[in-house]
Amino acid sequence: MERMYEYWLACLKGIGSERKKQLRERAGSAKALYYIEETEKQVGILVNDSEKQAIGTGRKNWDLKREYEKLEKAGIRMVIKGEKEYPVRMRKLAGMPYALYVKGNLPKEDGMTAAIVGARKCTAYGEVMTLKIAERLVQCGIQIVSGMARGIDGAGHRGALNAGGSTYAVLGCGADICYPREHRGLYEDILKRGGILSELPPGAPPLPQHFPARNRLISALADVVLVMEAREKSGSLITADMALEQGRDVYALPGPINSSLSRGCNQLIRQGAGIITGAEDLPLDLGILQKNSSSGIKKKTEETKIMLETTENMVYSNLDLFAKNQEELLRLTHLAPQELSRALVSLELKGYIEERSKNYYVRREK
Amino acid sequence: MGFYKVVSASMRGIQAELIQVEADVSNGLPMFHMVGYLSSEVKEAAERVRTAIRNAGYTLPAKKVVVNLSPGNVRKRGTAFDLPISIAVLSALDMVPTKRFRNILLIGELGLDGKVRPVDGVLSMVTEAKKRGICACILPKANIKEGALVREMHILGAESLEEICDWAKGNAKLAEENGRANDSIRHVQEKPDIDYSDIQGQEGVKRATLVAVAGHHNLLYIGPPGSGKTMMAKRIPTILPELSWEQSIEVTKIYSAVGMLRGDEPLMTKRPFREVHHTVTRTALVGGGRFPAPGEVTLAHEGVLFLDELAEFQRGVLEGLRQPLEERCVHLVRQQGACWFPADFMLVAAMNPCPCGNYPDLERCICTPTQIQGYLGRISQPFLDRMDICVEAPKVKYEALAGEERTITSEEMRLMVKKARDRQKERFAGSKILTNAQMGREELRTWCHLGRAAECLMRQAYDALQLTARSYHKILKVARTIADLEDADEIEEGHIKEAVAYRMIDKKYWGS
Numbered sequence: 001m002e003r004m005y006e007y008w009l010a011c012l013k014g015i016g017s018e019r020k021k022q023l024r025e026r027a028g029s030a031k032a033l034y035y036i037e038e039t040e041k042q043v044g045i046l047v048n049d050s051e052k053q054a055i056g057t058g059r060k061n062w063d064l065k066r067e068y069e070k071l072e073k074a075g076i077r078m079v080i081k082g083e084k085e086y087p088v089r090m091r092k093l094a095g096m097p098y099a100l101y102v103k104g105n106l107p108k109e110d111g112m113t114a115a116i117v118g119a120r121k122c123t124a125y126g127e128v129m130t131l132k133i134a135e136r137l138v139q140c141g142i143q144i145v146s147g148m149a150r151g152i153d154g155a156g157h158r159g160a161l162n163a164g165g166s167t168y169a170v171l172g173c174g175a176d177i178c179y180p181r182e183h184r185g186l187y188e189d190i191l192k193r194g195g196i197l198s199e200l201p202p203g204a205p206p207l208p209q210h211f212p213a214r215n216r217l218i219s220a221l222a223d224v225v226l227v228m229e230a231r232e233k234s235g236s237l238i239t240a241d242m243a244l245e246q247g248r249d250v251y252a253l254p255g256p257i258n259s260s261l262s263r264g265c266n267q268l269i270r271q272g273a274g275i276i277t278g279a280e281d282l283p284l285d286l287g288i289l290q291k292n293s294s295s296g297i298k299k300k301t302e303e304t305k306i307m308l309e310t311t312e313n314m315v316y317s318n319l320d321l322f323a324k325n326q327e328e329l330l331r332l333t334h335l336a337p338q339e340l341s342r343a344l345v346s347l348e349l350k351g352y353i354e355e356r357s358k359n360y361y362v363r364r365e366k
Numbered sequence: 367m368g369f370y371k372v373v374s375a376s377m378r379g380i381q382a383e384l385i386q387v388e389a390d391v392s393n394g395l396p397m398f399h400m401v402g403y404l405s406s407e408v409k410e411a412a413e414r415v416r417t418a419i420r421n422a423g424y425t426l427p428a429k430k431v432v433v434n435l436s437p438g439n440v441r442k443r444g445t446a447f448d449l450p451i452s453i454a455v456l457s458a459l460d461m462v463p464t465k466r467f468r469n470i471l472l473i474g475e476l477g478l479d480g481k482v483r484p485v486d487g488v489l490s491m492v493t494e495a496k497k498r499g500i501c502a503c504i505l506p507k508a509n510i511k512e513g514a515l516v517r518e519m520h521i522l523g524a525e526s527l528e529e530i531c532d533w534a535k536g537n538a539k540l541a542e543e544n545g546r547a548n549d550s551i552r553h554v555q556e557k558p559d560i561d562y563s564d565i566q567g568q569e570g571v572k573r574a575t576l577v578a579v580a581g582h583h584n585l586l587y588i589g590p591p592g593s594g595k596t597m598m599a600k601r602i603p604t605i606l607p608e609l610s611w612e613q614s615i616e617v618t619k620i621y622s623a624v625g626m627l628r629g630d631e632p633l634m635t636k637r638p639f640r641e642v643h644h645t646v647t648r649t650a651l652v653g654g655g656r657f658p659a660p661g662e663v664t665l666a667h668e669g670v671l672f673l674d675e676l677a678e679f680q681r682g683v684l685e686g687l688r689q690p691l692e693e694r695c696v697h698l699v700r701q702q703g704a705c706w707f708p709a710d711f712m713l714v715a716a717m718n719p720c721p722c723g724n725y726p727d728l729e730r731c732i733c734t735p736t737q738i739q740g741y742l743g744r745i746s747q748p749f750l751d752r753m754d755i756c757v758e759a760p761k762v763k764y765e766a767l768a769g770e771e772r773t774i775t776s777e778e779m780r781l782m783v784k785k786a787r788d789r790q791k792e793r794f795a796g797s798k799i800l801t802n803a804q805m806g807r808e809e810l811r812t813w814c815h816l817g818r819a820a821e822c823l824m825r826q827a828y829d830a831l832q833l834t835a836r837s838y839h840k841i842l843k844v845a846r847t848i849a850d851l852e853d854a855d856e857i858e859e860g861h862i863k864e865a866v867a868y869r870m871i872d873k874k875y876w877g878s
Contacts, residue, residue, distance in 0.1 A: 120735055121728050150735050180736070260729050323726060325760040326570040337573035338848075341867035342860050349826050357719070357726040358588055358871045359570070359758035 004068040005030035007078060010099035011062070011201050014054030017098035021081050023047065034059065074176040074202045077102045089113075090220045093246055097199035097217070103175045104195030107168050107221055112142045112286060115222035115243070117215070117236040118152025118229040123261060124354070124362035125321035126229030127155045129253055129276075132365070133226070134159025134167075136279035140288045143167065143194070145221045147214065148187065150180055152228045152236075157186055166194040170221065172214040173206035174198060197221075212238055219243035224286070226276065227252045230264030237264050240273070251276050256322075308352070311335065315343045316363070319353055323360040368392075370457035370464060373500065374450035374472050375491035376442050379658050379698075379705040380623040382490040384498055386436045387447065387472075389454035394430035400451075402435030405443045414476050415452045422480040422528040424461050431455060441702060443657065446485040449474030449504070452527055462534045471495040471503040480527040484508035486625040489618055489632075492516045504530060507541055512622060512632035514543040515615065558604050563775040565594055565601075567766030572598070574757035574868055576779050579605055580786035581847030582801035584691070584713040584752060586676070588871070589759030590723045595716035598759065599672050602714060603639045604776035606670070607787045613668045616708065620664055638669035640711075644678040652686045658698040658705035663690045666711035676717035677744045684749050687713070691752045694804070712803075715753070717745075727761070742871075754803060754840050755868040786850040802847045814842045816857055823859050827866050841865045 009020060009030040023033060026046055032039045033046075036055050040046055047055065071078065079085045079100045088109050090096045100106075107113050114137055118126060134144055134156045144160040146153040148169035160167035169190050173179050175198040178187040190196060199217060200210060215238050219225050225243040227250065230236035240250050251274035255262020269275050276282065283289035308316060311333075318324070318332045330340055344361060347353045354364045371388045400412050412433075419426060433451055435442050450472040457464045473491055475483040488509040493516050495503060502520040505513045510523035523541035524530045532538035562572055571587065575598060578585035587595040609617065617634040621627045627634070640662050642651060653661030663671060673679060690696050694710040720738040724730035733741075790801050793813060799805065805813065816824060828838060842857075845865035849857045 121731070123728060325758060327567060327760045327766065328763070330569055331567075331763070331765060337570040338860075338864050341570065341573075342863040345827070345863040345866045349823070349830055351830075357758075358756060359760070359867075360726050 002029060002031060003078075004064045005034050006080060007068050007071060008058065008062055008064055009033060010078060010080065011067070012054065012058040014058070015051055017081065017096070019051075020098045023051075025082075071101075071202055074174075075103055076175050076202050079106070087221060089223075090217075093220050095216065096220065099199070101175045101198050101201060102195055103197075104191045105166075105168075106195060106197070107143055107145060108166075112224075112288070113145055113222045114142050114282065115145045115218045115225045115239070115248075116152065116156030117146065117218060117225065117227055117239045118156075119231060119234060119236065119261065120149050120151040120153070122151040122155075122229045123259075123322055124356055125255070126152055126253070126261070128321055128365045130155040130228045131159040131162070133228075133253075133276065133279045133282070135163040137282060138163040138165025138167075140283040142283070142286075142288070145170065145218055147171070147211075147218055148179075148183055148190070148196075150183075154183060154186060156228075157190055161186075161189050161193060164193075168194045168221070169196050170214050170217045171196060171198045171206075172200075172210035174200050174202040174204040176202045177204070177206065179206040211235060215239040216242045216246075219248055220246055222248060224249040224251060224274075224282065226282070227265055227268055227273070229253065229255065229262055230268075231261060232263045232267070234264050237268070240268055249274060251282060259322075308347075308350075309343075311339060311343045312347055315340065316347055316352055319361055319363045321362055321365070323356045323362050325361075326359045329361070368458060370454050372450045372454045372457070372467050372472050373470070373495070374447055375494060376440070376446070377444055377487040377490065377623055378440070378703075380487075380490060380620050380660055380664070380707060382487060382494040383440065384471075384494060384500075385440070385442065385447070387450040387454045388434045388436060389451070389458040390432045390434075391429050391455070391458045392432075396428035396430065398426075398431045398433075400433045400435070402433075402438050403441050404435065405441060407445055408435070408442045408447055411445070411448050411451055414448050414478065415455065417478045418448070418476040418480040418527055419452055419456065421478060422526065422531065424456065424531075426455075427459065429459075431458075441657065444485065444487070445475035445483075446473045446487075446491070448476035449482060449506075449524075449527070449530075452476060453530065456531065462531045463536075464534075466534050469500055469502070471500050473503065473509075474506045474524065476527060482506045482524050482526055482530075487623040488512045489515055489615070489622045492519060492521075493619070495519075504540070510541060510543045512618075512627065515618065515633060520544060558776070560601050561604060561776045562601050562779060563773050565597055566771075566773060567762050568594055568598065568759060569773065571757050571759045572774060572779070574755055575602065576605070576782060577844065577847055577851065577864075577868070578712070578714075578755045579779075580783045580851050581754075581790070581844065582712050582803040583754035583844060583847065584803070585715070586750075586753040586756045586870070587714075587716040587759050588719050588756065589716075590727070590761050591718060593759040593761050595759045596674055599670075599674070599714050599716055600639075600641075601776060602670050602672075603637065605780040605783050606637045606639075607780075607784055609635060609637055609668060617668050620660060620667060620708070624660060624665070626665075638666055639672065640666040640669065641672045641674065644673070644675050646679070646683060648680075648683045648686045651683055652690060652709075653696050653705075653707055654698055654700075656700065657702060658700055658707075660707045661696070663687065663696060663709040663711060664707040667708045669711060671711045671713050673713070673715040676715040677741055681744065681746065684745060688748060688752065713753070716759075719758075750870055751834075751836055753870055754844055756870045757868060782851055785853070786847060789850045789853070802843050802850070805843055805846070810839060810842055814846050814857060816862075820857055820859050820862050823862050827862070831866070831869070832872075833869070837869055841869060844868055 027033045027039050081098050130152050138160045144167040146156040157167045175196045178184050219239050219242045225248050227236050227240050243250050252265040252268040253276045314333050353361050356362050369390045374385050374387050375382045376385045398412050456462045475485050484506045489512050492513045496516050504522045507523035507525045510521050513521045521543040533540050589595050642662050651661050652663050690709040696707040696709045698705040719725040720733045720741050722732050725738050845857045845861040848861040848864050
C-alpha cells in the first residue's frame with residue numbers, strides 16, 4: 001500500500017524532483033508526506049508554505065487507490081530515484097526525473113548501450129544506413145536506445161530487432177501510449193525483446209514540449225550517441241549537446257555536403273564528433289571487434305554485381321540511395337517514358353529498387 | 367366561341383414532357399384565370415400574354431377566360447408557355463383559324479410587344495414531340511436550328527405573335543427548316559491555341575495523360591506547385607476523340623436544357639471540359655435543388671471534369687462524386703419525384719503532395735510527417751480508389767526548360783488516342799460500353815486474357831506490391847489500353863509493367 005503513496009508523490013506537481021527525493025528521505029516515506037500535518041507535529045517543520053499548498057491540492061485531486069490501479073492495469077512499473085533498479089547511468093547526472101515508468105524491461109546495466117537518433121523525415125540513405133549499423137551493433141552485443149519516432153528512430157529499433165537484439169524506446173508520452181500510431185507493430189515488438197520507458201505517468205499525451213526533455217533521457221541511458229541524419233537545427237542536435245554535457249561520446253554519420261538534411265551531422269563531425277564510415281567503426285572503436293575481422297565488407301560489394309537486362313542495368317546504374325524521380329531518370333537514360341516505367345517496375349518486382357513515394361525511386365541495399 | 371387546346375412542352379431536369387394547354391372562354395365576370403400547378407414564372411405569363419395579344423392587334427373581349435395546363439399534377443416551369451397560351455386563347459375566341467394548329471407543338475416566350483423570344487431545352491422538347499407522333503413545331507426563330515437537329519421534323523420559326531396569326535389565316539409564311547436527313551457532323555478542325563508541345567519535359571506525365579485519355583481512365587496528377595499539372599490538364603481537350611452524332615445530340619440536350627448553348631452553333635461538336643473550383647458546393651457539382659437541375663458532372667458528360675487542388679475540396683463534396691463515378695449517371699430523388707442525369711465523364715484531378723507542396727523533396731519540404739499524411743488524408747480512400755492512373759509531375763529542371771529537344775505534339779497524341787479508341791469501339795461493338803475504363807467483370811474476362819508470362823508477372827506484382835482486388839482490375843484495364851495504343855491484341859508483360867507504374871499511391875506509406 002505504501003506504493004500508492006509513492007505514486008501520488010511521483011505525480012505531484014509543484015515540487016521539483018531533487019526536492020521530492022530530499023523531502024521523502026527526511027519524512028521517511030511518501031505516506032508521511034501525504035499526511036504532512038501529522039508528520040510535521042512529530043519531526044518539526046519540513047516544507048514551506050507553497051509546498052504545503054501543492055501537497056494539499058495534490059491530495060484533493062487524487063484518488064490514491066483508483067490511480068494506482070490504473071497504473072497496475074497498464075502493466076507499468078514505477079522506478080523511483082534512489083531505488084536499486086534506477087539506471088546506474090542516470091544516477092550521477094543532474095536533472096534526472098524523480099520516477100521512471102517502465103513497460104517491459106530496463107536496459108541491462110552490464111551491457112554496452114548505444115543511442116541512435118536522427119530526423120523523422122529522413123532519406124533512404126539515412127534509413128538504410130541506420131538499419132545496417134543497428135544490426136551490426138546488436139550483433140556485437142550492444143543494446144540500442146532510441147525514441148520510437150518516425151524515420152531514423154524507427155529504423156534504429158527495427159534494425160536491432162531484425163538482428164535479434166534488445167532495444168529500448170524512451171517516449172515523449174505515457175509509456176502506455178503508442179506514438180506515432182503507425183508504429184504499433186514496432187511498439188509490440190520492442191516490448192517483446194526490450195522495454196518502453198517514459199518519465200511521464202501513463203496516459204500523458206504526446207505534447208511537443210515533452211520531446212526535447214525526453215531526448216536527455218535517451219543520451220543519459222546510453223554510453224555512445226549516434227546521430228544518423230540531422231538538419232542544421234534539429235532535435236537530434238539537442239540530444240548530441242545533452243550527450244556531451246553528460247559525458248557521452250557522440251558519433252555522426254556523414255552525408256553529402258550539399259544536402260541540408262545532413263548538415264547537422266557534418267557540422268558535428270567538423271566539431272570533433274566521431275565519424276561513422278561503416279558498420280564496423282563503432283565496435284572497433286569500442287574494442288568489441290578486432291581489426292582483422294573487417295574483411296567481410298569487401299566481399300559483399302562484389303556480390304552486388306547482378307545480371308540485368310541492358311535497359312534495366314542502365315536504369316539501375318543511375319539510381320542510388322537518394323531518391324530520383326522519373327523525369328530525372330528520363331533525362332539521364334534518354335529512354336522513352338514507357339520504356340523507363342517498364343524497366344522501373346521490373347527492377348522493383350525483382351527487388352533491386354524501391355519506390356519511396358510516387359515516381360521517386362531508390363536503390364535497395366541488400 | 368368556347369374551348370381550344372394546343373400542345374406545348376415543359377422541362378423536368380433535362381427531360382421534356384408534353385403539356386396540353388387548354389383555354390376556355392365563357393360568359394361571366396371578365397377575368398383571365400390560369401390553373402395547373404404553375405410556378406411563378408408561368409403565372410406571370412398571364413400578364414405577358416394579355417399584353418402581347420393586345421399589341422398584336424387583337425382585343426380581348428370582356429369574358430371569363432380560363433387556361434388550364436394539363437396534366438395538372440406536374441409542376442409547370444419555364445417561359446415556353448406564353449406562345450401556346452396565347453394561341454389557345456385566340457383560338458378559343460375564334461379570332462384565328464384553328465385548322466393549322468392541330469397536332470403541332472408550340473413553344474416560345476412572348477415579349478409585351480408580341481415578339482417571340484428564345485427558350486431553353488428546345489432540343490429535348492422537339493425530340494419528345496417527335497416520339498409522341500407530332501411532326502411539326504412552331505419555335506422562336508432563334509431556336510429553329512436547334513429544333514432542326516431532330517430528324518424528319520417540320521420546323522417553323524416565328525418572330526412575332528402577329529406573324530403566326532397571319533400564317534394561320536394563310537396570309538403569311540413562316541421561316542422553315544426541315545430536320546436534317548443525315549447524321550453527319552461537320553467537325554471544324556480549328557487549331558487550338560494551346561498544345562502539348564508547349565510543355566518542355568514532363569514526358570512521363572504526358573505519356574500517362576495519353577494512356578488515360580486513350581482508355582477514358584480517371585487521372586490524378588500529384589506534384590509541387592508550378593510543375594505544370596494544370597497546364598497538362600488544360601491541354602487534354604486538344605487530344606480528346608471526336609464526338610459521334612448520338613453523343614453530340616446527348617450533350618447538346620444537356621446544354622440546351624441549362625441554357626448554355628451558343629446561339630450561332632446549335633450542335634455541341636466538341637467534348638466538354640469543365641474545370642471546377644474547389645469552393646464548389648455538392649449541389650453545383652452533382653446536381654440537385656428542389657427542382658433537380660444538372661450539376662457539373664452532367665455538364666462534363668462525354669467530356670472531362672477537372673478538379674484542381676483536389677485536397678482543398680470539402681470532403682462531402684468529393685464523396686458526392688463516388689456514385690456518379692461508379693454508375694456513370696446521377697440519380698436524384700426529391701419530393702417532386704426522381705430525376706436521372708447522365709454523367710459519363712473522365713475525372714482529372716490535380717493536387718499538391720503536402721501543405722507546402724514540396725514533398726518528397728526533403729530539402730525543400732517544411733511539413734511534418736503528420737501534416738503530410740493529414741493532407742492526403744483529406745481525401746477518402748474509396749475516392750482515391752476510383753482514380754485509375756496516378757502520376758507525379760515533378761518540378762521542371764532548368765535543363766529540361768532550356769532544352770531544344772523535340773517533344774510530342776497534341777496532334778500526334780490525338781491520332782494515337784483516335785487509333786486506340788477505334789480499336790476499343792470495334793472490340794465493344796454491339797455492347798453498351800465504348801471504352802476500356804467501362805469494362806465490367808464479364809468484359810475483363812473476355813478481353814483481358816493474359817498470356818503465361820504476363821500472368822506470372824501479374825501474380826508477382828500482386829504479391830510483392832500488396833495490391834487489392836480493385837487495383838488488380840484497374841491495372842488490367844489500363845494494361846488493355848496500353849496494348850491498344852501499341853496495336854497489340856494480347857496484353858503483354860510490358861503493358862502490365864507500365865500499368866503497374868501508374869497505380870495509385872499507397873496512403874499508408876505516404877509521408878513516412
